[in-house]
Amino acid sequence: MNSRPRRTRRRRFVIAGVAVAAGAVLIGSAVVGLFIAVYGLDTNVSKRVSGHGTQVVRIALTDFDVTPGTLVVDRGTHLVLNVVNEGDEVHDLALEDGRLRTRMLEPGESQRLDLGLVAGRLLCTVPLHKSLGMTLDVRAATAAEQRHPVATNR
Numbered sequence: 001m002n003s004r005p006r007r008t009r010r011r012r013f014v015i016a017g018v019a020v021a022a023g024a025v026l027i028g029s030a031v032v033g034l035f036i037a038v039y040g041l042d043t044n045v046s047k048r049v050s051g052h053g054t055q056v057v058r059i060a061l062t063d064f065d066v067t068p069g070t071l072v073v074d075r076g077t078h079l080v081l082n083v084v085n086e087g088d089e090v091h092d093l094a095l096e097d098g099r100l101r102t103r104m105l106e107p108g109e110s111q112r113l114d115l116g117l118v119a120g121r122l123l124c125t126v127p128l129h130k131s132l133g134m135t136l137d138v139r140a141a142t143a144a145e146q147r148h149p150v151a152t153n154r
Ligand SMILES: [Cu+2]
Pocket: 090, 091, 092, 124, 125, 126, 129, 134
């Protein structure tokens, strides 16, 4: 029977694996911490959009974030975004596939973007802004979410 050394070796692998995982978590937190220190907290506020007909939702563009960052929309709700540039730089908001977009908005400017029933990811098309957190995800509510409009993660 030579199961003992094999088991010991396996345990060593497990310990090494845990150490590597812990190291990765530490490095990951350090990187995230650095980004937060440099760019501020990238808040991903989720907002629920309920109700029939057309709903206008105010979307704030800042340097460099989109708030709210996620919209969970009832099926059948016609969504219009009121996109306001609250930052100190020029920003826009465009569907990832480029079908719909605002013009480049100067600080303080705003524009309505009629999404209708379209879901998907929107982003700021200024170079690097997307990777700094300027994205907005619009998705349809699940059947369960639609039954319980209040129970959302805020
Ligand atoms: Cu931008």
